[in-house]
Amino acid sequence: xxxxxxxxxxxxxxxxxxxxxxxxxxxxxxxxxxxxxxxxxxxxxxxxxxxxxxxxxxxxxxxxxxxxxxxxxxxxxxxxxxxxxxxxxxxxxxxxxxxxxxxxxxxxxxxxxxxxxxxxxxxxxxxxxxxxxxxxxxxxxxxxxxxxxxxxxxxxxxxxxxxxxxxxxxxxxxxxxxxxxxxxxxxxxxxxxxxxxxxxxxxxxxxxxxxxxxxxxxxxxxxxxxxxxxxxxxxxxxxxxxxxxxxxxxxxxxxxxxxxxxxxxxxxxxxxxxxxxxxxxxxxxxxxxxxxxxxxxxxxxxxxxxxxxxxxxxxxxxxxxxxxxxxxxxxxxxxxxxxxxxxxxxxxxxxxxxxxxxxxxxxxxxxxxxxxxxxxxxxxxxxxxxxxxxxxxxxxxxxxxxxxxxxxxxxxxxxxxxxxxxxxxxxxxxxxxxxxxxxxxxxxxxxxxxxxxxxxxxxxxxxxxxxxxx
Amino acid sequence: xxxxxxxxxxxxxxxxxxxxxxxxxxxxxxxxxxxxxxxxxxxxxxxxxxxxxxxxxxxxxxxxxxxxxxxxxxxxxxxxxxxxxxxxxxxxxxxxxxxxxxxxxxxxxxxxxxxxxxxxxxxxxxxxxxxxxxxxxxxxxxxxxxxxxxxxxxxxxxxxxxxxxxxxxxxxxxxxxxxxxxxxxxxxxxxxxxxxxxxxxxxxxxxxxxxxxxxxxxxxxxxxxxxxxxxxxxxxxxxxxxxxxxxxxxxxxxxxxxxxxxxxxxxxxxxxxxxxxxxxxxxxxxxxxxxxxxxxxxxxxxxxxxxxxxxxxxxxxxxxxxxxxxxxxxxxxxxxxxxxxxxxxxxxxxxxxxxxxxxxxxxxxxxxxxxxxxxxxxxxxxxxxxxxxxxxxxxxxxxxxxxxxxxxxxxxxxxxxxxxxxxxxxxxxxxxxxxxxxxxxxxxxxxxxxxxxxxxxxxxxxxxxxxxxxxxxxxxxx
Numbered sequence: 034x035x036x037x038x039x040x041x042x043x044x045x046x047x048x049x050x051x052x053x054x055x056x057x058x059x060x061x062x063x064x065x066x067x068x069x070x071x072x073x074x075x076x077x078x079x080x081x082x083x084x085x086x087x088x089x090x091x092x093x094x095x096x097x098x099x100x101x102x103x104x105x106x107x108x109x110x111x112x113x114x115x116x117x118x119x120x121x122x123x124x125x126x127x128x129x130x131x132x133x134x135x136x137x138x139x140x141x142x143x144x145x146x147x148x149x150x151x152x153x154x155x156x157x158x159x160x161x162x163x164x165x166x167x168x169x170x171x172x173x174x175x176x177x178x179x180x181x182x183x184x185x186x187x188x189x190x191x192x193x194x195x196x197x198x199x200x201x202x203x204x205x206x207x208x209x210x211x212x213x214x215x216x217x218x219x220x221x222x223x224x225x226x227x228x229x230x231x232x233x234x235x236x237x238x239x240x241x242x243x244x245x246x247x248x249x250x251x252x253x254x255x256x257x258x259x260x261x262x263x264x265x266x267x268x269x270x271x272x273x274x275x276x277x278x279x280x281x282x283x284x285x286x287x288x289x290x291x292x293x294x295x296x297x298x299x300x301x302x303x304x305x306x307x308x309x310x311x312x313x314x315x316x317x318x319x320x321x322x323x324x325x326x327x328x329x330x331x332x333x334x335x336x337x338x339x340x341x342x343x344x345x346x347x348x349x350x351x352x353x354x355x356x357x358x359x360x361x362x363x364x365x366x367x368x369x370x371x372x373x374x375x376x377x378x379x380x381x382x383x384x385x386x387x388x389x390x391x392x393x394x395x396x397x398x399x400x401x402x403x404x405x406x407x408x409x410x411x412x413x414x415x416x417x418x419x420x421x422x423x424x425x426x427x428x429x430x431x432x433x434x435x436x437x438x439x440x441x442x443x444x445x446x447x448x449x450x451x452x453x454x455x456x457x458x459x460x461x462x463x464x465x466x467x468x469x470x471x472x473x474x475x476x477x478x479x480x481x482x483x484x485x486x487x488x489x490x491x492x493x494x495x496x497x498x499x500x501x502x503x
Numbered sequence: 504x505x506x507x508x509x510x511x512x513x514x515x516x517x518x519x520x521x522x523x524x525x526x527x528x529x530x531x532x533x534x535x536x537x538x539x540x541x542x543x544x545x546x547x548x549x550x551x552x553x554x555x556x557x558x559x560x561x562x563x564x565x566x567x568x569x570x571x572x573x574x575x576x577x578x579x580x581x582x583x584x585x586x587x588x589x590x591x592x593x594x595x596x597x598x599x600x601x602x603x604x605x606x607x608x609x610x611x612x613x614x615x616x617x618x619x620x621x622x623x624x625x626x627x628x629x630x631x632x633x634x635x636x637x638x639x640x641x642x643x644x645x646x647x648x649x650x651x652x653x654x655x656x657x658x659x660x661x662x663x664x665x666x667x668x669x670x671x672x673x674x675x676x677x678x679x680x681x682x683x684x685x686x687x688x689x690x691x692x693x694x695x696x697x698x699x700x701x702x703x704x705x706x707x708x709x710x711x712x713x714x715x716x717x718x719x720x721x722x723x724x725x726x727x728x729x730x731x732x733x734x735x736x737x738x739x740x741x742x743x744x745x746x747x748x749x750x751x752x753x754x755x756x757x758x759x760x761x762x763x764x765x766x767x768x769x770x771x772x773x774x775x776x777x778x779x780x781x782x783x784x785x786x787x788x789x790x791x792x793x794x795x796x797x798x799x800x801x802x803x804x805x806x807x808x809x810x811x812x813x814x815x816x817x818x819x820x821x822x823x824x825x826x827x828x829x830x831x832x833x834x835x836x837x838x839x840x841x842x843x844x845x846x847x848x849x850x851x852x853x854x855x856x857x858x859x860x861x862x863x864x865x866x867x868x869x870x871x872x873x874x875x876x877x878x879x880x881x882x883x884x885x886x887x888x889x890x891x892x893x894x895x896x897x898x899x900x901x902x903x904x905x906x907x908x909x910x911x912x913x914x915x916x917x918x919x920x921x922x923x924x925x926x927x928x929x930x931x932x933x934x935x936x937x938x939x940x941x942x943x944x945x946x947x948x949x950x951x952x953x954x955x956x957x958x959x960x961x962x963x964x965x966x967x968x969x970x971x972x973x974x975x976x977x978x979x980x981x
Contacts, residue, residue: 109552225780259780341594343551347548
């Protein structure tokens with residue numbers, strides 16, 4: 034039993050394909066663990082392996098899927114009470130691709146409602162516990178996916194990242210999380226939060242697993258006109274050294290705000306980079322200090338429109354006393370949680386006549402400047418390195434009363450989201466027994482490059498991300 | 504104040520449903536009158552997670568419309584979200600174009616076009632209950648078949664100064680769009696919908712008065728009546744020394760009453776912002792070339808050609824140009840008549856007798872009358888082989904049964920009476936109508952009608968009226 038759990042997803046897939054491991058045994062192991070989930074990581078677990086999964090490169094290795102992805106006939110609520118019990122008539126492209134490549138869906142994972150949150154405490158179906166310390170949050174919004182992988186309830190998982198929702202929970206749970214270049218993966222079937230930022234990606238035990246999943250997620254989709262696919266095939270990483278790779282450290286993102294334990298791990302990582310032959314220099318991202326402000330205008334503005342369709346008319350929750358206004362008001366009053374309401378109001382205000390230019394217009398201009406900063410930076414460095422989160426996993430309830438403190442959890446991940454560039458979080462080490470994530474970001478479509486760099490660092494760090502897989 | 508003359512200033516906003524195969528942003532086929540909610544999919548129902556994809560054919564049609572209206576085509580245009588809650592709007596926003604439309608300024612006839620843009624239609628609400636209106640309805644049902652139908656919204660400058668001119672211009676626009684083949688342009692079925700912006704100002708004044716918007720006048724007649732009613736209402740207010748309030752009005756076609764839908768204070772804040780799910784429309788050289796090549800001769804150009812090349816009167820040229828199918832039949836008849844065909848005579852027969860004998864709005868090409876048969880008939884009249892009144896009967900037979908005009912003339916004995924036969928009949932009629940003969944001689948020229956009438960009755964219309972008169976006068980003066 035434990036030998037199956039010790040395998041990474043890629044190793045398990047290889048063994049299944051070589052006939053050394055039975056896919057049904059693999060399924061049963063994880064299905065039993067997911068069903069016995071004590072972390073509240075899963076909102077739905079499959080009873081049995083889906084029948085229509087072909088043999089493929091993903092070797093029948095079960096996949097946990099964030100509740101934000103629509104899956105045909107299976108509850109898909111984005112962890113919102115307003116969609117409780119909703120079963121879509123179609124499946125998201127990313128999930129379809131992974132199924133076609135041989136990964137059966139194990140279950141749907143918990144998340145912050147509509148992906149709005151950094152702790153998973155905004156779920157309509159209860160918070161998720163961090164497997165490293167059950168009194169702490171797993172991060173968010175893909176907290177269920179991160180916790181499930183970290184705890185060995187799932188071999189691997191997919192999530193979505195709008196401002197850090199893959200990377201930050203991956204960091205807080207001690208696993209790998211990759212947000213690809215915007216447009217790499219189809220958004221079709223992802224319940225939208227902020228359309229110009231949302232991007233699917235893998236949450237995995239190691240960098241190789243992330244590359245393998247990513248390889249089968251990318252691709253242009255005729256259902257998503259903003260999807261571009263990837264110019265080159267995603268390679269499984271192989272670099273052992275970092276010779277000649279130029280790493281840039283932006284002082285704006287690595288200054289005073291970091292917890293001492295996080296800083297220690299980050300400094301150790303920079304040393305490690307140099308030991309592996311890489312160079313480390315400072316590189317400026319002058320506008321990144323405005324990223325959170327711009328993000329919290331753009332994302333809520335888009336969300337205010339994206340969430341307008343939840344009106345009780347066609348699907349999901351319906352409340353009210355029969356007239357149209359009460360249908361709208363009571364459905365949305367009962368169905369949305371407080372953070373979702375807060376962001377709808379923020380976004381509605383930012384788009385209002387007379388305020389549009391001051392808020393939405395300014396935020397878009399800041400976004401352009403941030404993207405320009407990165408472009409300029411990547412003229413002198415190959416990879417930008419920062420911690421993924423300024424802190425390790427915080428305690429449940431610690432930040433729920435203070436939305437601003439919560440928003441600052443994403444201060445290091447939001448700039449890359451605004452720029453649309455790829456970034457990966459890998460475990461760098463522990464601080465007070467809790468994992469610290471290191472973020473590597475590169476120019477658009479440089480996934481192969483940052484996966485290679487991440488792989489080299491992963492090999493040399495010797496981090497064993499297994500809190501509770503026994 | 505009382506003797507101030509006011510001038511109406513009218514601008515139109517026209518919604519045109521495009522006749523594409525599929526909807527604006529999904530693969531559902533367009534439909535009209537089908538079972539409710541049978542042309543829907545997750546995308547046009549606005550299900551969570553779905554995304555729009557722009558219909559290339561709709562872009563093609565929009566480019567054709569823009570070019571036909573002489574508009575500047577934007578090298579890059581984008582979609583916006585127009586946000587408001589209503590059950591016929593499944594996403595809670597309409598995807599439309601806002602500050603960068605696909606087509607910029609242009610002109611059709613003597614009215615400038617402000618812009619034309621692409622958007623999606625809303626679904627259709629059906630209010631169940633006796634009144635058929637939302638108030639007092641037992642329930643309201645939504646039919647999403649129409650939801651997502653591609654629309655082009657055309658906005659004119661305020662260049663129109665009377666209700667009659669508005670309907671005349673709208674007819675030109677409709678003929679142009681029909682000729683392009685991009686829409687059914689049927690006002691009753693809603694594939695052409697017109698809103699009017701109306702204001703008044705003292706004649707000679709150049710600044711615009713406060714305007715009101717009249718919604719959805721679904722026929723030419725209602726457009727004209729609605730504008731007339733609104734102009735009268737505004738004029739009465741101004742003559743009383745009052746001020747027109749900016750508002751949106753509904754014209755009730757049954758009562759003729761205008762009622763306020765919403766005032767300026769109640770105007771929506773649509774919170775427009777760029778649609779992040781769609782990429783900009785950037786027409787390539789190939790796209791614009793394809794659109795340009797797809798534009799046939801347009802009614803305005805055709806009217807000019809019929810006037811200048813064939814010498815048709817303006818009104819007749821306009822009729823033939825605006826009713827494409829009649830114009831096409833006319834030109835086929837003309838070419839069937841060969842070198843010697845008389846364009847004006849054929850035009851008279853087509854726009855007069857033929858159109859009158861067909862069902863209202865019927866396409867002559869779908870009738871039993873063949874263009875060469877009509878050409879032959881007109882030639883027979885010109886050669887005086889048949890009188891024009893007998894030729895009308897022949898045309899009646901052609902409409903009812905089809906066939907060849909010379910055979911009809913022969914078998915019905917409608918051939919023109921020859922001079923010796925006619926001379927005898929004239930003599931007989933003048934003898935019988937002695938009273939009339941006397942009156943004409945006494946100087947009452949109108950009395951000749953009675954003699955002519957008697958002769959026409961006798962010949963059953965086979966005689967030529969001019970010829971008959973000539974023979975009578977010969978005898979009177981002889």
